[in-house]
Amino acid sequence: MATTLRTRIRVRAQACLSGPGAARVRALVRLLTPRRVRVRFAMLFGLLFIASGAVLLGITYLLVNRPTHNVVTAVHEEGVPGSGSAPGTVIRPGPGSGSPQDLTVWLNDQLRRQTEHLHDAQMHExxxxxxxxxxxxxxxxxxxxxxxxxxxxxxxxxxNAGIARISASNVHERLAVAGPRDEISELADSIDGLLARLEAALESHKRFVANAAHELRTPLTVERALLEESLLDRDATAASFRENFERLLRISTHQGALLESLLTLAVSERGVERTEPVDLAEINESVLLTQLPETLRHGVRIEYRTEPTPVAGDTALLERLVANLVHNAAYYNVPDGSVDITVRRHDRRAVLTVSNTGPEVPSDRVDQLFEPFQRMYRTAGDGHHGLGLSIVRAIAAAHDATLTARARPGGGLVVEVSFPLLVKAGERYEGWSQPRAATASK
Structure with missing residues (x-):
């Protein structure tokens, strides 16, 4: 019964608040509320002072208005104030002033009235x-x-004026607010940091668009040239047509792979929408099974060591990350080279390390290799677009992983990706599994 009553009251209150009258009240409140922060500050400070002053005056009024024991009384000649009489001023009427008892009563009444009138006047004043x-x-x-x-x-x-002045054409400018370290300067520094990150993102976007346009323009130009050659050559034979079509098919396949890589890069940079528990060791072994023909073709030896390393992530993107690292390590290698892969636990992290033998990599160019369309050596028609390591970096960032790379002494590259490890309560560290090796001959 009580629940039903509360429900009815709540429904009626919501109906009242959602009615046309409530809408007019809300509109009036919005109209009366000042929009300028300066006006709101002035009103707030003024109201706080008025409220505190009113409270202070009220307390003072109550303290002054409390009853007092300092009174003026009159007693007749024979009366002697006893211990029960109120302290104060005593007036004793002299002889011959009438009936002592009546005179005392009259004087006390007049004095009381005069005192009350004086007190009321003082309090009013x-x-x-x-x-x-x-x-x-x-x-x-x-x-x-x-x-x-x-x-x-x-x-x-x-x-506000500085932020309004900055646009895409002058995003390199900074607010650079001088003064003491307070909330305003901290806000300005945060905005400057945001502008720096925005500038870096814009520059990266410009380079990416320019490189993508360059990569796509070349095969499109070749396709157009092949089509024009087929149309303008009057002596063309079926064999020449077939050769041109095969070249067009290879170019189309190359463009499809480039567009797929661009799409994967865009999806990776957008972030991971759905995660699930994934064993990084199992993903590594699955990728190695599919990459084995590729390593056989390049004649490299793969050695890997794994242990159970559960992480949270997208299975397809993690497989692409491992596949890109393995393919890059196998392709950019030397004859009879090797690829070393480890999956281990370290400091509550799942660490994937891929290192390979290969040509010398300058230390100042290691970070550049993870930019889109950046390759150590450009080879026309090799099917590589320079997006593999940039996709690895984007997938690692989407999974809150730490990516580090360094040049390997003697040639090659060492890439390490550290993921947050999923460890169940009470789980024990199991140590390394037995090393396994897959060897491929030329």
């Missing part, structure tokens, strides 16, 4: 003067609050 002082100080406080709000918000106006 105190109230009027306090109200006047409060009104004067309220006006002064509002003016001071207005000036104070202007002074406090001046750095914000400077920040």
């Amino acid at each position: 105190l109230l009027v003067q306090s109200g006047t002082a409060l009104a004067i100080m309220a006006a002064i406080s509002i003016v001071l609050s207005w000036l104070l709000a202007r002074r406090v918000l001046r750095p914000m106006r400077t920040l």
